[in-house]
Amino acid sequence: MTIYDIAEKANVSASTISRVINNKPGVSEKKRREIQKLLDELHYEPDENAQNLVKQKSNMIGILTDDLNSRHQNMGTARIQNAILSSGFNCFIKYIGREDDAVRNSIIDMARKRVEGVLVLGVSFHDHRPLKKAISRYLPDTPIVLVHQVKTIDLPNVYAVGADEKKGIQNCVEKLLEKNRKNLLLMVDENRTSEEEIKESFKQAVKRTQGINYKIRTGVKATREGGETALKELYKEYPDMDGLLCVNDSIAIGAMYALQDLGKRIPEDVSIIGEDNSESCDACRPKLTSMDPMLAVDTVMSANILVDVLSGVSRNRSVVLEMEIVERETL
Incomplete structure (x- = not known):
């Protein structure tokens, strides 16, 4: 039986058990007696070699x-x-x-x-x-x-x-508004753990300025094909979209290519910002503006x-x- 097993039974940390075994401070007398009683009941004998190992870094x-x-x-x-x-x-x-x-x-x-x-x-x-x-x-x-x-x-x-990321999303929205964009779209990749925070930050930033329309699409596959497919579907219901924020570069590039297929000029008709600042940003045409998550x-x-x-x-x-x-x- 290890000190981890004993710690489980005593409902304390392994380091607390170790302090009692090695007669170290940091444990109350009452708790020390309880643990020592448990050690006695379990007939626990510390391994001298193991104790020597613990003392080494x-x-x-x-x-x-x-x-x-x-x-x-x-x-x-x-x-x-x-x-x-x-x-x-x-x-x-x-x-x-x-x-x-x-x-x-x-x-x-x-x-x-x-x-x-x-x-x-x-x-x-x-x-x-x-x-x-x-x-x-x-x-x-x-x-x-x-x-x-x-x-x-x-x-x-x-x-x-x-x-x-919350502040970063808000800064992206401000950049789009500085370009006089009035109809914004946020695209979020599927299974994004910070999805709710991203959406809330986006909404807060948009609502600071009157007269700004917006839509949010979540669950987008994090691929160029995913971005292209989602954009073409959204364009049917939101043709006036002129500012796009994608929290994934691959999605942003796919959406950009879809917009170009639809006859839109980038950035004259639609401004686009991605997220990741990946190598693909310099490989696509036009080169993608992207938020660097500082990873x-x-x-x-x-x-x-x-x-x-x-x-x-x-x-x-x-x-x-x-x-x-x-x-x-x-x-």
């Missing part, structure tokens, strides 16, 4: 991700890994599934690997309730950074680094913050970046 940083098919996550993981290795640490990368206990089990794995810090990226970690519970129990003293997130968890060892910046910054914290440097627990609109030829 692992020099290992864990990276948790949940989508092997995501280009953004794969690139982000690679950037984090390079930054970590360059700092003299080793990396342990773990992909988690979507089962109910995936988040909890992944944190337990990190604890068993004795990692010195953890970086997490992926939609599975956006629900902070199970994550907070798992961290509190299994990694209460280990620095953890939430990558691509602007809100941290109310725990002293958790940090967050991300870009403000390249926040991944490396997340790794650097974790390394700083492990080195004893104090860092802000939440860092919020501003998304940048990279203007090209479609605005």
